Amino acid sequence: MLRSKILNRIRLLKPVIDRRCMSSASKTPLTLLEVDDKSGIATLSLNRPPVNSLNIDLMNSIIESITEIEGNKSRGLILTSANDRVFCAGLDLNELHKPNQERLKEFWAVFQDVWLALHLCSVPTAAAINGHAPAGGCLLATACEYRVMLPQMTIGLNETQFGYMAPKWVMLSYLSVLPRRLAERALTQGKLFTTAEALDVGLVDEIAASKEEALAKCSTFIDSFSKANPLARSLTKKQIREPDVQKLIADRAGDLKECLEYINSPLLQDGLGAYFEALKQKSRSKAGKS
Numbered sequence: 001m002l003r004s005k006i007l008n009r010i011r012l013l014k015p016v017i018d019r020r021c022m023s024s025a026s027k028t029p030l031t032l033l034e035v036d037d038k039s040g041i042a043t044l045s046l047n048r049p050p051v052n053s054l055n056i057d058l059m060n061s062i063i064e065s066i067t068e069i070e071g072n073k074s075r076g077l078i079l080t081s082a083n084d085r086v087f088c089a090g091l092d093l094n095e096l097h098k099p100n101q102e103r104l105k106e107f108w109a110v111f112q113d114v115w116l117a118l119h120l121c122s123v124p125t126a127a128a129i130n131g132h133a134p135a136g137g138c139l140l141a142t143a144c145e146y147r148v149m150l151p152q153m154t155i156g157l158n159e160t161q162f163g164y165m166a167p168k169w170v171m172l173s174y175l176s177v178l179p180r181r182l183a184e185r186a187l188t189q190g191k192l193f194t195t196a197e198a199l200d201v202g203l204v205d206e207i208a209a210s211k212e213e214a215l216a217k218c219s220t221f222i223d224s225f226s227k228a229n230p231l232a233r234s235l236t237k238k239q240i241r242e243p244d245v246q247k248l249i250a251d252r253a254g255d256l257k258e259c260l261e262y263i264n265s266p267l268l269q270d271g272l273g274a275y276f277e278a279l280k281q282k283s284r285s286k287a288g289k290s
């Protein structure tokens with residue numbers, strides 16, 4: 001009786017609609033999921049070249065993997081990247097720049113869902129940040145309970161750098177990790193922390209010299225819960241995170257409306273266009289194209 005009551009409570013707290021997403025047309029899977037048969041820990045690798053930018057398919061694939069991990073009784077989830085330079089480049093700017101309105105609505109709903117799924121994941125979560133993690137990439141990392149980062153990378157909510165303001169719930173994810181005054185300064189500056197700076201302010205918990213070491217440190221974190229009852233642990237985590245989550249769940253439509261108005265404003269579209277063009281130009285000059 002008590003167990004079913006507890007399970008119902010978890011279901012109530014878990015607002016993400018379980019979805020079986022259609023695999024994308026591309027041949028390679030957008031996420032790679034491996035469960036270590038000794039430790040029972042699942043490693044979820046983002047695998048969307050060139051920079052794991054978050055489009056609808058990748059975010060659906062992440063949600064599907066989290067649902068699978070929660071269902072197969074994995075002892076924990078380590079989020080990392082199959083790319084050794086970039087953890088996640090944040091939202092795919094193609095989804096935000098001159099967007100199709102119907103697709104933008106779906107995109108934003110899935111963006112909300114992927115944060116809810118990771119932020120409320122019932123198993124212990126850790127991010128092995130083996131590459132740059134700006135904006136939405138930083139959000140995925142802060143949705144996890146623990147962060148281990150490799151040197152010479154950057155992480156942060158840099159939205160003001162490309163003319164945007166992060167939504168309230170994205171800011172709350174930052175505030176769950178950083179002290180308010182620091183979070184405010186970093187958000188308004190659009191600051192990208194270096195690995196050393198991120199460790200110094202507590203945005204990441206440890207630094208690792210290699211991806212293997214980062215994965216091992218994440219596993220050690222997950223093992224720290226070995227004496228805790230999994231159900232009690234999951235409920236405790238959700239109870240603590242519920243106030244932030246409810247701020248989004250209580251007004252998802254309002255958040256979508258605000259996002260559509262904001263993203264579609266000509267001023268912001270111009271700023272985003274210039275930012276995206278500069279990125280492409282940088283990439284072309286790197287590749288030796290004029």
Ligand SMILES: CC/C=C\C/C=C\CCCC/C=C/C(=O)SCCNC(=O)CCNC(=O)[C@H](O)C(C)(C)COP(=O)(O)OP(=O)(O)OC[C@H]1O[C@@H](n2cnc3c(N)ncnc32)[C@H](O)[C@@H]1OP(=O)(O)O
Nearest residue numbers: 053089090091092093132134135136164259262279280283
């Ligand atoms: C009330 C307010 C409500 C709503 C507000 C609305 C929106 C706010 C949303 C807030 C939440 C999140 C926002 C985001 O995540 S927006 C995305 C922000 N991301 C970035 O700023 C990162 C940009 N990229 C980089 O800095 C570098 O690419 C990176 C990641 C450091 C990697 O560098 P490098 O390895 O050198 O690779 P290149 O720069 O050469 O890039 C290779 C290739 O990828 C393309 N690319 C890079 N980033 C993105 C991206 N985010 N989306 C799409 N494409 C990207 C780049 O253009 C190159 O492509 P090319 O074809 O030219 O080779």
